[in-house]
Amino acid sequence: MYLKVDSLEKRYGAFDPSVSNLSFSLAQGELLGLLGPSGCGKTTTLRMISGMVAATSGRILVGGHDVTGLPTYRRNMGVMFQSYALFPHMTVAENVAFGLEMRKHSKHEIAKRVESALAMVRLNGVGDRKPRQLSGGQQQRVALARALVFEPDILLLDEPLSNLDAKLRDDMRNEIREIQQRLRMTTIFVTHDQTEAMAICDRIVVMNKGRLEQIGTPHEIYETPATPMVADFVGRINRLKGTWRSDGAIDINGSMTIRASRPGARGAPVLVMVRPHRIGLVASGSAIPSAEHENVLAGTIRQVTYIGDTLQYSVEAAGARILVEKATTSAGDPFQSGAEVLLHWSEQDTLTFAADGER
Amino acid sequence: MNTVSVNENPFGRKLVLACLLPILLVNIVAFMVPVLNLAAMSFRAASSTGSLEEGITVSTWLGLFGDGYYWSMVGRTVWFGILITIITLLLSYPLALFVSRREGSLKAFLVVVCISPLLISAVVRTYGWMVILGDQGVLPSLIRASGFTPPRLINNETGVIIGMVEILMPYMILSLLSGFGKLDATLEQAAGTLGARPFTVFRRVVLPLSLPGILLGCLLCFVLAVSSFITPKMLAGGRVSLLATEIYDQAIVTLNWPLAACLSVLILVVFGAALVLYGRLSKIVE
Amino acid sequence: MAKHSRRQVLVLGAAGAAGLAMPWVSRAHAQERRITVAAYSGIFEDIYKKTVIEPFMKANPSIRVNYVGFPTSAQNLGTLRAQKAAPQLDVCILDMVVAKAGANENLYKAVTPDVLPVMKQLVPTALIEGMPGPAVTFDNVAMIYSPKKFASAPTSWKELWNKAHAGRITLDAPPNAVGMGFTFVANKLAGGTDYRDYSKGIKLLGEMAPLVQSWEPKPDCYASVTSGNADLSVGYNARIQTFSRQTPDRIAASIPDEGSVFQINTINLVNNAPQQDAALEFMAYALSAQTQATFTxxxxYAPTNRDAPLSPEALARTAVTPERMSKMINIDWLEVAKFRDAITEQWRRNVLTRS
Known part of the structure; x- marks a missing residue:
């Protein structure tokens, strides 16, 4: 593993630690997402890795070397800041050249590399301008060029897309991924947006309250969340509280029975989670396809919300409200409020957690 | 909501003019008229007893230009102004930087501490320095107690510089703080991640970004240093003759108002030069 | 310093404006006449108010006197000069050299024994040729010393050249009037015989320069000795004597055997003064024998009215004891006024630079 973060901890005074017992590692060329709600410690982690914040305990290793005690300027890591942090008194070219000057490259070499870095982010010809004369997206690219031009060991991106508007954000996200892949740059990408993380990261670390909740590929995070927090954070989800029965099924309030792929201990309380778009919806009395491993519930539609690409149905079933999402079609809404329906979903899509949070 | 542009709205423009008029009038009455009076006074004739005489003459001006004494006085005044400004800057900069990096109520408190000397008049503060620096004062006594012979700290140039620097520091700190707006801790961290050592970060990022504040503070302190006479009068012991103290002497003691007026115009020229220099440098910095 | 005078000017201006704006007020008080007397601030003001102004108002209930004090005579004249178009002052008491400058600008109205009969009682030296008003006080330059540092009063000006006092001497350099007067004392010490050729004095002063702590003691030369910052200085006799009476262990005056120079204040009627008659009544009172004696x-300050009934003790404190009179250096201050700037120049080039 190229970058290794081992039992990292950060405390400010007597407060609860901002980051505690955090360990993960990255292979060379890997793009790892640090995902979590604001205040979860992801930015603090990034700052500890870059050396801007001193770790209270734990170690950071790059290529086998312990860099925990090294000052920022000796870590050779490129950082792209949320605010871009471009030097306002320097031109674009001077901004990009800064890291090369610090490494005492020749003037000729610097000019050559600045030019190719600007070309890489498709900003040829703006080298003489001041950052404030550029658009937000352009400034973003300058920041990226500046962080990459000196060939850092690791690239650290701190919420790089949060200051852009939605359309530009998607383009920029793909561009970052494309450049990262081309350079095979070991990269950590801090974000609070699960879509962003899912879209471009090889693996994702989900953090909450300073602790690691789960590390895994986007697929693993989404399909097999380790904790209810992860399940909740990476997409919309239905929550139901129940108890394990002796036959491996789950009893919800005595009025609903749900089966899961992996049964738990009898009598134990259980938290059941199902993603709204994994639930099928048919009119009452219709046949359920492949009913063997399906959970089936009868219910009544209480509310229909049209949000363009999806339709959200709030269905009352066995005394609970269950959210169901379907892609819209040009044919219009198949169900109206008050319609009697059957809900069905597969055992595999039934996520179960012990009620205290463990699986 | 649409914003109403002043230029497109004739009523708005009139309103703006009406609002500006009082301050314009005050400026004309309280600034332009006295300055013109001063210029006129410099062409009046004065007898040797100090009495003003009728008629217009350029003899005061000619006398001034022909006398090397006044040239050296202008030179000394400018030199003192620059020296005092530089020392004030060097002492104020770290303080201002420290204060600007604190946050919330601590910052507000520190700002108040830094400018609180302004609540006490310069005369009182200068008397304080006389007590501290005087031959029997606190500082020389301490130096003597530690077995050294104290240098003369008052009634000479040293005293004037010490006093003036302390008097001007609050102004410099305020100017610097107002000019530190562009400074952002993130920029310094960014420079660090790019491989800049702390001193390089200061030289390449912090210093250039604080130049507007430095220029403003230097202009303000230079002008104040060159024009102040109370502190130099009290701490110089008659050994340092500067333009402002000379104007005071000529206007108040000798009653040679035409000469005082000439010297005042001369000081205005010095200020004009300082302003032009400030304008040029600001443009370069921007 | 300048701020004070500016504030006073403002106050005067405001008072004047109020007077102009409210004519009915002055009509209502037509019976009461108000005059303004400008003289020195500080101890002079305190005592002059008590011994002259207040008794005068008691004796003349229809006249109210407003006293304006200035730290120097020059500021006194400067204020009147600024009010030339519409004077707010009626009577000015100030140093004769400064008064002469004002006289040249026609700021004062010459008074004669016809309008001011009390002038006939004044000593001849009080009626100075070319001056618009008579002398009202005589004083002289004297040595200030700290009694703690001297077993007996120093009797020679040469004490100021004694290296034992290095760094413990203060002296107000010209253009200050004390320094101006001391130049002639030094000139006499150096063997000069004519005060108009003061080059020997300048040379001697240059030898004293390294011993001097300050050429511009603040707040003034008297306080520099009273506060213990200096042991020797030069000032005006009347003030030293008064401070000495307040704190005898801290400050004392000595009029050395080599003699000294006079300082003369004249009392002047302002040209176009708002209340000429009342002003003349005040001047007559100020110059009267009894008032002069009370003030002294x-x-x-020595009186200028020869009939002033002085006690021997009071006379002994002034500069006009016969024995002191004989030692005085005879100087025509109006003559000195012509080369004042040159003296200042000489000090700057040849005295101050040597300290």
């Missing part, structure tokens, strides 16, 4: 008893 309190503040040892």
């Amino acid at each position: 008893e309190a503040l040892p």
Whole structure:
């Protein structure tokens, strides 16, 4: 593993630690997402890795070397800041050249590399301008060029897309991924947006309250969340509280029975989670396809919300409200409020957690 | 909501003019008229007893230009102004930087501490320095107690510089703080991640970004240093003759108002030069 | 310093404006006449108010006197100069050299024994040729010393050249009037015989320069000795004597055997003064024998009225004892006024630079 973060901890005074017992590692060329709600410690982690914040305990290793005690300027890591942090008194070219000057490259070499870095982010010809004369997206690219031009060991991106508007954000996200892949740059990408993380990261670390909740590929995070927090954070989800029965099924309030792929201990309380778009919806009395491993519930539609690409149905079933999402079609809404329906979903899509949070 | 542009709205423009008029009038009455009076006074004739005489003459001006004494006085005044400004800057900069990096109520408190000397008049503060620096004062006594012979700290140039620097520091700190707006801790961290050592970060990022504040503070302190006479009068012991103290002497003691007026115009020229220099440098910095 | 005078000017201006704006007020008080007397601030003001102004108002209930004090005579004249178009002052008491400058600008109206009969009682030296008003006080330059540092009063000006006092001497350099006067004392010490050729004095002063702590003691030369910052200085006799009476262990005056120079204050009627008659009544009172005696008893300025009934003790404190009179250096201050700037120049080039 190229970058290794081992039992990292950060405390400010007597407060609860901002980051505690955090360990993960990255292979060379890997793009790892640090995902979590604001205040979860992801930015603090990034700052500890870059050396801007001193770790209270734990170690950071790059290529086998312990860099925990090294000052920022000796870590050779490129950082792209949320605010871009471009030097306002320097031109674009001077901004990009800064890291090369610090490494005492020749003037000729610097000019050559600045030019190719600007070309890489498709900003040829703006080298003489001041950052404030550029658009937000352009400034973003300058920041990226500046962080990459000196060939850092690791690239650290701190919420790089949060200051852009939605359309530009998607383009920029793909561009970052494309450049990262081309350079095979070991990269950590801090974000609070699960879509962003899912879209471009090889693996994702989900953090909450300073602790690691789960590390895994986007697929693993989404399909097999380790904790209810992860399940909740990476997409919309239905929550139901129940108890394990002796036959491996789950009893919800005595009025609903749900089966899961992996049964738990009898009598134990259980938290059941199902993603709204994994639930099928048919009119009452219709046949359920492949009913063997399906959970089936009868219910009544209480509310229909049209949000363009999806339709959200709030269905009352066995005394609970269950959210169901379907892609819209040009044919219009198949169900109206008050319609009697059957809900069905597969055992595999039934996520179960012990009620205290463990699986 | 649409914003109403002043230029497109004739009523708005009139309103703006009406609002500006009082301050314009005050400026004309309280600034332009006295300055013109001063210029006129410099062409009046004065007898040797100090009495003003009728008629217009350029003899005061000619006398001034022909006398090397006044040239050296202008030179000394400018030199003192620059020296005092530089020392004030060097002492104020770290303080201002420290204060600007604190946050919330601590910052507000520190700002108040830094400018609180302004609540006490310069005369009182200068008397304080006389007590501290005087031959029997606190500082020389301490130096003597530690077995050294104290240098003369008052009634000479040293005293004037010490006093003036302390008097001007609050102004410099305020100017610097107002000019530190562009400074952002993130920029310094960014420079660090790019491989800049702390001193390089200061030289390449912090210093250039604080130049507007430095220029403003230097202009303000230079002008104040060159024009102040109370502190130099009290701490110089008659050994340092500067333009402002000379104007005071000529206007108040000798009653040679035409000469005082000439010297005042001369000081205005010095200020004009300082302003032009400030304008040029600001443009370069921007 | 300048701020004070500016504020006073403002106050005067405001008072004047109020007077103009409210004519009915002055009509209502037509019976009461108000005059403004400008003289020195500080101890002079305290004692002059008590011994002259207040008794005068008691004796003349229809006249109210407003006293304006200035730290220097020059500021006194400067204020009147600024009010030339519409004077707010009626009577000015100030140093004769400065008064002469004002006279040249026609700021004062010459008074004669016809309008001011009390002038006939004044000593001849009080009626100075070319001056618009008579002398009202005589004083002289004296040595200030700290009694703690001297077993007996120093009797020679040469004490100021004694290296034992290095760094413990203060002296107000010209253009200050004390320094101006001391130049002639030094000139006499150096063997100069004519005060108009003061080059020997300048040379001697240059030898004293390294011993001097300050050429511009703040707040003034008297305080520099009273506060213990200096042991020797030069000032005006009347003030030293008065401070000495307040704190005898801290400050004392000595009029050395080599003699000294006079300082003369004249009393002047302002040209176009708002209240000429009342002003003349005040001047007559100020110059009267009894008033002069009362003032001198309190503040040892020598009287100019030869009939002033002085006690021997009060007379002994002034500069006009026969024995002291004989030692005085005879100087025509109006003559000095012509080369004042040159003296200042000489000090700057040849005295101050050597300290």
